[in-house]
Amino acid sequence: STNNAGTTTDAAASDASSDTSNDAAATEAADAGDAAADAATDADASLADKKVGVCIYQFSDNFMTLFRTELENYLVEKGFSKDNITIVDGANDQATQTGQIDNFITEGVDVLIINPVNSSSAATITDKVVAAGIPLVYINREPDEEEQKRWSDNNWDVTYVGCDARQSGTFQGEMISAIDLNKNGKVDYIMVEGDPENVDAQYRTEFSVKALEDAGLEVNCLSDQVGNWQQDQAQQIVANALGQYGNDVEVVFCNNDAMALGALQAIQSAGRTVGTDIYLVGVDALSEALEDVLAGTMTGTVFNDHFSQSHSAADAAINYITGAGNDHYIGCDYVKVTKDNAQDVLDMVK
Numbered sequence: 001s002t003n004n005a006g007t008t009t010d011a012a013a014s015d016a017s018s019d020t021s022n023d024a025a026a027t028e029a030a031d032a033g034d035a036a037a038d039a040a041t042d043a044d045a046s047l048a049d050k051k052v053g054v055c056i057y058q059f060s061d062n063f064m065t066l067f068r069t070e071l072e073n074y075l076v077e078k079g080f081s082k083d084n085i086t087i088v089d090g091a092n093d094q095a096t097q098t099g100q101i102d103n104f105i106t107e108g109v110d111v112l113i114i115n116p117v118n119s120s121s122a123a124t125i126t127d128k129v130v131a132a133g134i135p136l137v138y139i140n141r142e143p144d145e146e147e148q149k150r151w152s153d154n155n156w157d158v159t160y161v162g163c164d165a166r167q168s169g170t171f172q173g174e175m176i177s178a179i180d181l182n183k184n185g186k187v188d189y190i191m192v193e194g195d196p197e198n199v200d201a202q203y204r205t206e207f208s209v210k211a212l213e214d215a216g217l218e219v220n221c222l223s224d225q226v227g228n229w230q231q232d233q234a235q236q237i238v239a240n241a242l243g244q245y246g247n248d249v250e251v252v253f254c255n256n257d258a259m260a261l262g263a264l265q266a267i268q269s270a271g272r273t274v275g276t277d278i279y280l281v282g283v284d285a286l287s288e289a290l291e292d293v294l295a296g297t298m299t300g301t302v303f304n305d306h307f308s309q310s311h312s313a314a315d316a317a318i319n320y321i322t323g324a325g326n327d328h329y330i331g332c333d334y335v336k337v338t339k340d341n342a343q344d345v346l347d348m349v350k
């Protein structure tokens with residue numbers, strides 16, 4: 001479904017320069033015709049020679065891998081040439097990423113899509129990209145309000161595409177408060193957080209617990225630790241917490257699914273059973289987590305819609321290139337996922 005006119009056109013063009021037979025020329029003409037038909041509008045055609053620089057905070061992140069794969073496919077579908085899309089790995093190091101941004105500026109890309117390593121570096125990044133006259137689309141790690149205000153105050157071509165992390169936290173809490181825990185009148189939980197510099201980690205932690213309180217439940221935090229979005233770190237944290245607090249642990253909140261998968265390994269090793277004597281929720285709707293929700297080995301997750309976010313980011317990039325412009329904030333909704341709708345979401349993400 002991501003067949004793209006850009007690649008077809010490139011292939012036809014290189015065939016034309018290396019093969020002069022009439023048959024080949026006829027085939028090329030037909031291919032070019034197909035390509036033209038595939039390329040829906042004139043605007044698409046003008047994107048084929050535009051350069052896009054994409055900075056990802058860390059390639060090994062599961063969620064950002066889904067995001068960047070879909071982003072590239074969609075950019076190509078929209079008419080960009082694959083050769084003109086450069087996606088780089090910041091390796092979770094802001095200095096590395098800043099160097100990559102400098103290189104893109106020197107190269108003279110037409111637009112930048114940036115998933116910052118540190119959201120707190122956004123002001124520095126914005127300043128240099130704006131000074132270079134390059135439009136900028138931030139993704140996934142939301143710069144703070146003060147930074148976003150500068151974009152609108154100065155009317156800069158800078159925007160953020162993402163979801164409101166408070167919603168994902170609230171959904172997690174609601175899935176837990178819907179269960180009759182029926183123990184000692186309070187919810188004893190473990191929290192496993194993503195990188196605390198990240199607003200997604202802060203808000204998911206805060207709003208999952210707030211949803212329990214809003215439902216009239218008393219809460220008791222047994223342990224709250226940073227797993228940096230990573231499965232192995234979460235496994236260790238939850239194994240230790242289960243060792244320390246044993247059967248007191250009723251709920252494990254994880255700020256994302258990668259960590260929930262690690263938590264599940266620890267829960268199973270400790271001989272506990274999700275859905276019976278312990279409850280576990282994550283965020284993202286990774287396919288592995290969705291399989292667990294269907295099997296009952298995870299209580300629920302929250303779909304972090306990487307299709308919508310990557311498409312909106314690409315569309316925003318196109319709007320800057322064509323001069324149409326963008327709002328300074330482009331939102332997206334999360335979706336609560338329980339056993340009831342996990343198959344539908346799995347069909348969509350697979």
Ligand code: BGC
Pocket residue numbers: 061062063064140141194198200229255256257258283284304
């Ligand atoms: C996702 C995490 C991911 C993080 C990266 C979050 O929105 O839920 O899985 O690690 O973004 O910044």
